[in-house]
Amino acid sequence: MRFENKTAVIATSGGSIGLECARKLEEEGAKVIILDLDHAEAENLSSSDTRCVVPVNCFYDEAEVEEKLKKASEAFAPVDIVVTNLISKPSDCAWNEITEEEAHRIFDEIMTGVQTVLKFTVPTMIERSSGSIVIIENLAGRTGVKGANVITSAAYAGLSGMIRNMATVYGKNMITVNGVAVGPIEGQYFEPEAAKNLRPELGKTGTGEDVANAVMYLADPEVFWNEGEIVDLNGGRFAV
Amino acid sequence: MKKLQDKVAVFVGGGSAIATVALRHFMNEGAKVVLVDVDKKYFTRSEDIRAKYPERIRTFIGACSVQEDMDKAMEFAEKEFGKIDILCNYAGFHGGGDVVSVQKKLWDIAEDVTCLGTYRAVRAVYPYMKKNHYGRIMNFASIGGRANRGVPITYAGFKGAAIGLTRALALELAKDGITVNSMAPASIDTTEFERIPEKDSVPFTPPKGALKGGPGATRGGSFIPGRPLATMDEIAHTIVFMSSDDSAFLTGDCLDVNGGQFMQP
Amino acid sequence: MKFENQVAVIAACGSQVGAASALQHLKEGAKVAFYYEDDVRLELFKDLTEEEKSRLLTIRIQDYKDVEELKKAAETVLEKFRTCDIVVTAITTDERESGYSMSEEEYDRVMKTITNGALYTIQPLMPAMKEKKYGRIVLISSVAGRTVLPGVAPVFAAANAAIGGMARNIGCTMGTSFITGNSVCVGPLEDGSYKTGAKVEPAGIEPGHELGRLKDVAGAIEYFTSPLASWLTGETLDLNGGYYMV
Numbered sequence: 001m002r003f004e005n006k007t008a009v010i011a012t013s014g015g016s017i018g019l020e021c022a023r024k025l026e027e028e029g030a031k032v033i034i035l036d037l038d039h040a041e042a043e044n045l046s047s048s049d050t051r052c053v054v055p056v057n058c059f060y061d062e063a064e065v066e067e068k069l070k071k072a073s074e075a076f077a078p079v080d081i082v083v084t085n086l087i088s089k090p091s092d093c094a095w096n097e098i099t100e101e102e103a104h105r106i107f108d109e110i111m112t113g114v115q116t117v118l119k120f121t122v123p124t125m126i127e128r129s130s131g132s133i134v135i136i137e138n139l140a141g142r143t144g145v146k147g148a149n150v151i152t153s154a155a156y157a158g159l160s161g162m163i164r165n166m167a168t169v170y171g172k173n174m175i176t177v178n179g180v181a182v183g184p185i186e187g188q189y190f191e192p193e194a195a196k197n198l199r200p201e202l203g204k205t206g207t208g209e210d211v212a213n214a215v216m217y218l219a220d221p222e223v224f225w226n227e228g229e230i231v232d233l234n235g236g237r238f239a240v
Numbered sequence: 241m242k243k244l245q246d247k248v249a250v251f252v253g254g255g256s257a258i259a260t261v262a263l264r265h266f267m268n269e270g271a272k273v274v275l276v277d278v279d280k281k282y283f284t285r286s287e288d289i290r291a292k293y294p295e296r297i298r299t300f301i302g303a304c305s306v307q308e309d310m311d312k313a314m315e316f317a318e319k320e321f322g323k324i325d326i327l328c329n330y331a332g333f334h335g336g337g338d339v340v341s342v343q344k345k346l347w348d349i350a351e352d353v354t355c356l357g358t359y360r361a362v363r364a365v366y367p368y369m370k371k372n373h374y375g376r377i378m379n380f381a382s383i384g385g386r387a388n389r390g391v392p393i394t395y396a397g398f399k400g401a402a403i404g405l406t407r408a409l410a411l412e413l414a415k416d417g418i419t420v421n422s423m424a425p426a427s428i429d430t431t432e433f434e435r436i437p438e439k440d441s442v443p444f445t446p447p448k449g450a451l452k453g454g455p456g457a458t459r460g461g462s463f464i465p466g467r468p469l470a471t472m473d474e475i476a477h478t479i480v481f482m483s484s485d486d487s488a489f490l491t492g493d494c495l496d497v498n499g500g501q502f503m504q505p
Numbered sequence: 506m507k508f509e510n511q512v513a514v515i516a517a518c519g520s521q522v523g524a525a526s527a528l529q530h531l532k533e534g535a536k537v538a539f540y541y542e543d544d545v546r547l548e549l550f551k552d553l554t555e556e557e558k559s560r561l562l563t564i565r566i567q568d569y570k571d572v573e574e575l576k577k578a579a580e581t582v583l584e585k586f587r588t589c590d591i592v593v594t595a596i597t598t599d600e601r602e603s604g605y606s607m608s609e610e611e612y613d614r615v616m617k618t619i620t621n622g623a624l625y626t627i628q629p630l631m632p633a634m635k636e637k638k639y640g641r642i643v644l645i646s647s648v649a650g651r652t653v654l655p656g657v658a659p660v661f662a663a664a665n666a667a668i669g670g671m672a673r674n675i676g677c678t679m680g681t682s683f684i685t686g687n688s689v690c691v692g693p694l695e696d697g698s699y700k701t702g703a704k705v706e707p708a709g710i711e712p713g714h715e716l717g718r719l720k721d722v723a724g725a726i727e728y729f730t731s732p733l734a735s736w737l738t739g740e741t742l743d744l745n746g747g748y749y750m751v
Contacts, residue, residue, distance in 0.1 A: 062344075095408075144747065144750040150405060151405070153408035154355055154405035158398060158400045161403075162397045168388040238653070410710075411710065414746075414747055415712055464683060474737075488718070489745070490744055492747045493743050500676045500738040503673045
């Protein structure tokens, strides 16, 4: 079992990606801590001796994230793997009518949320000289996607910048930091205006399991040479 | 043949070292320029050029973190020079810290200036470019947001975001004849100018072993011998290209300017 | 004049881009050696002044896959102009039989015209650039080699991707001689050239500017051949009107 004796934190806004990552990691022997913004979703998951489900109100609230992580890791310490699946749902408006509050909210939900979760998980990884971080981002952060909100596009691209930077900074601590940039995925929110502009004849909609497989590859302790990589998972709609 | 004959440009963050050198090139190529910055002390760098071309350069005090300042800056430019063809967004914020140690205050400033600053400036200039069905928008990003560099996380994250914002805006503005591109230089030799410390930034040393930019970068270093840094004139060359009619078919692109330190496929 | 006293060798095949770039360099004072495969390439030179004509050397190439022919062409250039500062390869070939059922001869022709054509043009001119420790090499390629486009013949994608690799390789290996290598990667152009053969051709996103103009490409080439482009090497400049953004 690939992830035996490992503990993974999955920080998710909700949706199939977070759920499938948790499920598959557990299948491969990991203990999982699921921090879930979607309380209804969290309610349908049961905690067990290999799974700790923690509803979260705000991923960029440092006090809340720190406290909840600390409590959850008591039983499941130490944390070896962090997977983040944080998204933002923008209001429907013209590109030049996004309010200051909305812009900040979007950056906070996507970028600050990831930063906060890592702030409280990376130090133990540094201490132990070991860890894998996989950040789920979005096709709109990788290339121009017609119909995608300009600020969410920017924020997802910001995650790309963070991934590469953290890989550079923590590589020396034997921590790998990589990303998966997803196209439309079944059971996972994707901006509707953006989705309808993606070329339909290329590939079907991906599944949460497709993403989880990529995440497992990047988080696998045996596969250590991936660093600062962003895997594009979009059914062939974008390739570089 | 001058590349920017009679074009009017607004430089947001126009007091920076790079912007000052770009200003020289813009003057040589026939343009008029409005420099926008937060404090008049930044304009001392361009004193000589401004004295040489008094009828073609204006200055304006305004911050890209305030929408109203950007609106007023563009209104000023239109009034002074009759139109706006080019917007160059130089304003950025280094900040400091890695993902664990970054201070919230610096994170917020980086978000506000580096990424949202560009958004506000583009929003402000849009009506003026739209009515002439012409525009060139250049966002000064960095290799720090594009490739593997041990820069502060505030810089990597929000320069990366600025590159993403560029692509998204390119899609929105294409129908109005406006191109939007970014550029990602690596380290630049700015020693010609005295360094004005960035307000609120904290000194940041990447952990030992992290890939750094700057002189002597070995892994992924420049392939040009004896040349670890770009000159500001070389950077200005790219800015002129992106601002001219020569780049009419270029949009949503991020131009790398790094001496071969990072070569995307 | 930007390129005064500089010598530019521009190799054209299958597109008017080479001629457009040659014209631009001539107008800025360069001496230009223009390789071409078809008389139609010379059309853009019909309005040259006498002085400009005196700086232009045209060399007809029968076969861009012929290493000896391109060596001889380089010799002719160096005999007349004594040196070389700039090399631009704008070599492409029309769409052919489609996809996987392509004959081996056809595969060979496409691959070699595009990749060997570029290589054989550049190779014999390298010593002159290495000697003076200055060079600007620009290779034009198609976006077909850059990203996913259903319907594109595999050999066309491969050959154009190879051009990008060559540009990066020149950037890496020739840097010590202060020679830069870059590529401009184009979508379909207004003269009908550089079509990818995709089911749906890539198009620029600005209404009315879906096809690249010759002057767009010439402008991008000049960006890389300029004396001030000394910090640009191993770059790929995507020139496709916003179709593909990375």
